[in-house]
Amino acid sequence: MTDWTTSPQVERILSAYPDKKSAVMPLLYVAMTEYGYLTDEAIQKVARLVGMTSVQVSSVATFYTMYKRQPVGTYLVSVCTSISCGLLGAKGVLDSIADEAGVPPGETDDAGQVSVEHVECIGACGGAPALQVNYELIEGVTPDQGRALVQWLRSATPPLINGDEMQALFGGQRSFDWGPPDPTGAVGPVPALEGLGSTGEAP
Amino acid sequence: MKILTTRMEAHPTDSHTLERYLETDGYQAARKALTTMTPEAVHEEAKASSLRGRGGAGFPCGVKWGFLPPDTRPRYLVINGDESEPGTFKDRQLLERDPHQLIEGIIIAAYAIDVHDAYVYIRGEYPKPARRLERAIAEAYEAGYLGQNIFGSGFDLDVTLHLGAGAYICGEETALLNSLEGKRGEPRIKPPFPAIEGLYGKPTIVNNVETISNIPWIVANGGAAYAAIGPEGSSGTRLFSLSGHVRKPGNYEIVMGMTFREFIDEYGGGVREDREVKCFIPGGASAPWFTGDQLDIPITIDDVGNAGSMLGSGAIVVMDETTNVVEAAHSIVSFFAHESCGQCTPCREGTSWLEMVLARILRGEGRPVDLDLLLDVSDNIAPGLGWPPKMTTICPLGPSAVSPITSILRNFRSEVEAMIPAGVANG
Numbered sequence A: 001m002t003d004w005t006t007s008p009q010v011e012r013i014l015s016a017y018p019d020k021k022s023a024v025m026p027l028l029y030v031a032m033t034e035y036g037y038l039t040d041e042a043i044q045k046v047a048r049l050v051g052m053t054s055v056q057v058s059s060v061a062t063f064y065t066m067y068k069r070q071p072v073g074t075y076l077v078s079v080c081t082s083i084s085c086g087l088l089g090a091k092g093v094l095d096s097i098a099d100e101a102g103v104p105p106g107e108t109d110d111a112g113q114v115s116v117e118h119v120e121c122i123g124a125c126g127g128a129p130a131l132q133v134n135y136e137l138i139e140g141v142t143p144d145q146g147r148a149l150v151q152w153l154r155s156a157t158p159p160l161i162n163g164d165e166m167q168a169l170f171g172g173q174r175s176f177d178w179g180p181p182d183p184t185g186a187v188g189p190v191p192a193l194e195g196l197g198s199t200g201e202a203p
Numbered sequence B: 001m002k003i004l005t006t007r008m009e010a011h012p013t014d015s016h017t018l019e020r021y022l023e024t025d026g027y028q029a030a031r032k033a034l035t036t037m038t039p040e041a042v043h044e045e046a047k048a049s050s051l052r053g054r055g056g057a058g059f060p061c062g063v064k065w066g067f068l069p070p071d072t073r074p075r076y077l078v079i080n081g082d083e084s085e086p087g088t089f090k091d092r093q094l095l096e097r098d099p100h101q102l103i104e105g106i107i108i109a110a111y112a113i114d115v116h117d118a119y120v121y122i123r124g125e126y127p128k129p130a131r132r133l134e135r136a137i138a139e140a141y142e143a144g145y146l147g148q149n150i151f152g153s154g155f156d157l158d159v160t161l162h163l164g165a166g167a168y169i170c171g172e173e174t175a176l177l178n179s180l181e182g183k184r185g186e187p188r189i190k191p192p193f194p195a196i197e198g199l200y201g202k203p204t205i206v207n208n209v210e211t212i213s214n215i216p217w218i219v220a221n222g223g224a225a226y227a228a229i230g231p232e233g234s235s236g237t238r239l240f241s242l243s244g245h246v247r248k249p250g251n252y253e254i255v256m257g258m259t260f261r262e263f264i265d266e267y268g269g270g271v272r273e274d275r276e277v278k279c280f281i282p283g284g285a286s287a288p289w290f291t292g293d294q295l296d297i298p299i300t301i302d303d304v305g306n307a308g309s310m311l312g313s314g315a316i317v318v319m320d321e322t323t324n325v326v327e328a329a330h331s332i333v334s335f336f337a338h339e340s341c342g343q344c345t346p347c348r349e350g351t352s353w354l355e356m357v358l359a360r361i362l363r364g365e366g367r368p369v370d371l372d373l374l375l376d377v378s379d380n381i382a383p384g385l386g387w388p389p390k391m392t393t394i395c396p397l398g399p400s401a402v403s404p405i406t407s408i409l410r411n412f413r414s415e416v417e418a419m420i421p422a423g424v425a426n427g
């Protein structure tokens, strides 16, 4: 494995801010893409890059829910249970997804394939109930579609999670017109952003 | 009358591209500002527009810019795209569908307040909006609208996109600045306000995505033209997020002044299955609720404020007659309990208490004293239970958790009482 800490991308992130401590958040994402989750080694390397102690970096990482200190599945299914989704049946969607995955919210299946979690509002309240897979959105999901989504993730094992594809297969009502298709997708349970090196393109 | 969503409606397939933006007068306002106006003149237009912040507090944008101490440099501009208040999804649409409109607003605002480094903080759960903005920023650099000597005016500006990582509290402006500095996203004690001591201790203006997306129109058409739209104190158009039990949820850009009833009927297609509105939240999860009897209140910042709530983040959540209000309140209270940063005891412990008591009532294990207990705990977080709340905490998150409690106990007390099993002792 080449040393990711000296990649041009890491250099670019470090130089984007007047104080390199500001790079801690993007670098934690880059490290998650690298290791799958924030291992001790990942924390140490980020700490060295930004000039903080491991304890300091750890304290930052634990503040934010998207930095995972434990392994997560290839597919992280995050179901919104906040007010607008709750009014339209989010609990049923979460239950059927957890049931199909065979794990309670907050856990990962034995194969390390699917993690299920409940999350607070993901800004898709007009398309309630809404959920995300690796932070790519699906709106207007029924409990049955949620179940089918988990089955599909396990059988098709998509290498890339694309929101448009999932919305077409398992979604319904949307918050607003999504406009033109977005071929970009997530390659792991990290938000897919070019600057973080965590995107993939559909063929 | 529309400002923010004109382009995305007329050109649904490519409103986010630079090509389309330029074909629809894009970057003309920035060019006009940088090449024909002084920074002071641009600032005057912002003041004249009476544009009030769209992030929640409704503070006049031009007035805020004026708080910057005249001589300290560098100054920073930070755009708040953390949008995490349950019910709110308007900034997502502005970022995904018209990112250049925001970038142009940033260029103009930065020029007006002499800023050369701007940051856009987008919540981590918004990778698609962030990607669209990321590409738009790259396009703008390539075309020379960002970087050095923009439009040959000698003005330089760099814009950096920063992704959050799952923490609602980072929407609070000082928490956001801490987060951007690589710290835990905990709010700072104010004063000092960010305009005096913000990012890296330097004077900083924090503005919402929607607020800044209005700036190109204001410079192109003049502040006075903007101020002339809508009622006094709520000038301009505003993008409202409508969700809950309506037929057509969505983001709708309207001129303020119509009533909630008109808005819900005309834009939301009315309530599903022709049911009655039991209650609704007029401005995001932090806002006290209105009941179905209050649907004729006009949608303006002042009317809603005078009626004891707020337009806040512009999120209207409709609950029909079938809604279990205790369940709805529990959802909102657990949100705040989950998102409390933990710095202040009344917020950290109070929100968890409230959540626990509501959960107990929902399980059918409530006790008669629980209603008073809810109010006691709430009073400890926001003494007097008035609106706007009295603050004992560093930021308004704690008091926000009280809104659903007072809302259900003032309006639906008998319904809550009916959920307490008879014959249960107060043990």
Ligand SMILES: Cc1cc2nc3c(=O)[nH]c(=O)nc-3n(C[C@H](O)[C@H](O)[C@H](O)COP(=O)(O)O)c2cc1C
Residues within 6 Å of the ligand: B052, B053, B054, B055, B056, B057, B058, B059, B061, B080, B081, B082, B083, B084, B085, B168, B169, B170, B171, B172, B173, B174, B206, B207, B208, B209, B211, B212, B395, B396, B397
């Ligand atoms: C708990 C809390 C969360 C907030 N979340 C947001 C947010 O997500 N987006 C936002 O623009 N403002 C949010 N605000 C308001 C900001 O503190 C700040 O007032 C705003 O960004 C200023 O921009 P404006 O003047 O353009 O509205 C929040 C405030 C609090 C107290």
Ligand code: SF4
Residues within 6 Å of the ligand: B169, B186, B187, B339, B340, B341, B342, B343, B344, B345, B347, B348, B393, B394, B395, B396, B397, B398, B399
């Ligand atoms: S009120 Fe709550 S969220 Fe705000 S600073 Fe205090 S503990 Fe943190």
Ligand code: FES
Residues within 6 Å of the ligand: A080, A081, A082, A083, A084, A085, A086, A120, A121, A122, A123, A124, A125, A128, A130, B086, B087, B088
């Ligand atoms: S409440 Fe579920 S996305 Fe907002």
